Amino acid sequence: MLVGRCVAATARQQFTRQAPRQLYRPAFAQVQWKGYATTPEAEKVAKFKGQKGSDGKYMVTLIEGDGIGPEISQSVKDIFTAADVPIKWESVDVTPRLIDGKTSIPQEAIDSVTRNSVALKGPLATPIGKGHVSLNLTLRRTFNLFANVRPCKSIAGYKTPYNNVDLSLIRENTEGEYSGIEHVVVDGVVQSIKLITRAASERVLRFAFQYAQDIGKPKVRAVHKATIMKMSDGLFLSIAREVSKDFPNVEFDAELLDNACLKIVSDPTPYNDKVLVMPNLYGDILSDMCAGLIGGLGLTPSGNIGDECSIFEAVHGSAPDIAGKGLANPTALLLSSIMMLQHMGVTQHADRIREAIFKTLAEGRTITGDLGGKAKTAEYAEAVIKNL
Numbered sequence: 258m259l260v261g262r263c264v265a266a267t268a269r270q271q272f273t274r275q276a277p278r279q280l281y282r283p284a285f286a287q288v289q290w291k292g293y294a295t296t297p298e299a300e301k302v303a304k305f306k307g308q309k310g311s312d313g314k315y316m317v318t319l320i321e322g323d324g325i326g327p328e329i330s331q332s333v334k335d336i337f338t339a340a341d342v343p344i345k346w347e348s349v350d351v352t353p354r355l356i357d358g359k360t361s362i363p364q365e366a367i368d369s370v371t372r373n374s375v376a377l378k379g380p381l382a383t384p385i386g387k388g389h390v391s392l393n394l395t396l397r398r399t400f401n402l403f404a405n406v407r408p409c410k411s412i413a414g415y416k417t418p419y420n421n422v423d424l425s426l427i428r429e430n431t432e433g434e435y436s437g438i439e440h441v442v443v444d445g446v447v448q449s450i451k452l453i454t455r456a457a458s459e460r461v462l463r464f465a466f467q468y469a470q471d472i473g474k475p476k477v478r479a480v481h482k483a484t485i486m487k488m489s490d491g492l493f494l495s496i497a498r499e500v501s502k503d504f505p506n507v508e509f510d511a512e513l514l515d516n517a518c519l520k521i522v523s524d525p526t527p528y529n530d531k532v533l534v535m536p537n538l539y540g541d542i543l544s545d546m547c548a549g550l551i552g553g554l555g556l557t558p559s560g561n562i563g564d565e566c567s568i569f570e571a572v573h574g575s576a577p578d579i580a581g582k583g584l585a586n587p588t589a590l591l592l593s594s595i596m597m598l599q600h601m602g603v604t605q606h607a608d609r610i611r612e613a614i615f616k617t618l619a620e621g622r623t624i625t626g627d628l629g630g631k632a633k634t635a636e637y638a639e640a641v642i643k644n645l
């Protein structure tokens with residue numbers, strides 16, 4: 258499996274060298290806000306569109322990803338099999354192809370996610386500088402996964418300077434600094450455009466307020482830099498203020514990004530009662546930073562949520578420094594798979610696996626190197642299975 262992925266990664270690098278320079282063009286289609294049901298139960302029904310097959314199982318798309326992706330995906334597969342989770346995996350490859358001069362992910366992958374309406378994704382590596390656009394972003398854009406939900410919670414038994422971290426970050430997921438609209442003005446001068454639209458801002462902000470209500474957090478805080486990016490972040494902030502009026506039971510305020518970073522690393526616990534919502538790049542950076550507060554990237558899950566389908570993945574990347582060595586901590590992808598099961602309404606299995614994970618971590622006997630243990634990825638997965 259690992260060999261297969263290495264071949265795919267090499268093919269992608271070769272492809273990268275041949276690919277013509279592309280602009281990452283956003284779709285400017287007006288997005289109709291569909292609203293979210295007020296209870297988590299109803300929300301799941303509204304958003305998860307997958308169907309059980311005649312064998313009583315859901316089909317779920319699996320993108321194993323690069324680097325540590327296949328290793329941590331194997332842990333999820335093993336634990337799901339042991340826990341008898343009623344799903345079947347449909348593995349797809351997202352290595353981009355050049356079709357009519359454009360970089361595209363394979364149609365089979367797009368069809369699979371569209372058909373199943375839910376996917377679990379390992380990390381996908383992005384070449385630095387020249388090369389294909391991030392496949393992670395391409396997937397988010399292709400399926401209009403407008404909200405990236407990134408919870409970050411302390412793990413019982415793993416000691417960090419703060420024991421009670423419970424942060425909720427919502428990152429705008431389709432535009433902002435990640436729009437990839439870049440061009441050379443003259444030699445030595447390049448321009449990169451941060452795109453902020455009313456439509457994308459409003460839908461993620463509404464999502465954040467609804468999410469706060471659904472998970473019982475009383476406050477939403479917009480994180481911004483509208484002092485400097487007066488028009489772009491200014492628009493995001495003014496829409497946040499507008500949207501807040503539709504949620505009178507949720508307190509709203511705003512904070513500058515740099516100050517938020519200082520305060521969160523000094524003491525994150527005053528942020529526990531808030532959902533933080535922000536433009537794309539700020540959410541990217543803040544979520545890695547927050548992972549550092551609870552024990553690292555091996556522990557933080559995420560969900561890319563759209564109206565038609567959703568893709569769940571860890572916050573971390575392909576970790577090339579430890580790939581292929583059996584050292585990766587699969588907890589982040591496992592917790593992402595639990596978010597996925599909750600989203601699908603498969604809650605009993607989700608609860609059972611989550612308890613087994615937390616028990617294994619709290620026992621501290623069979624944990625991976627990032628948490629100070631000696632266990633290999635597969636040994637940790639085996640310990641979780643024993644705790645099921």
Ligand SMILES: NC(=O)C1=CN([C@@H]2O[C@H](COP(=O)(O)OP(=O)(O)OC[C@H]3O[C@@H](n4cnc5c(N)ncnc54)[C@H](O)[C@@H]3O)[C@@H](O)[C@H]2O)C=CC1
Nearest residue numbers: 380381382383393554555572573574575576579585586627
């Ligand atoms: N959503 C995605 O698929 C993402 C993809 N990437 C891509 O991943 C590649 C590598 O990026 P990096 O900056 O190195 O970030 P990274 O997140 O892959 O790794 C950062 C550090 O965290 C460690 N780490 C990450 N996940 C871990 C795990 N599960 N267990 C133990 N340790 C773990 C790594 O060993 C490394 O020291 C790049 O090509 C980047 O574009 C980066 C972030 C997200």
Ligand SMILES: O=C(O)CCC(=O)C(=O)O
Nearest residue numbers: 382383391393394541572
């Ligand atoms: O797509 C990439 O290469 C990076 C994405 C990323 O850092 C993230 O989603 O947090």
Ligand SMILES: [Mg+2]
Nearest residue numbers: 541542545572
């Ligand atoms: Mg990131």
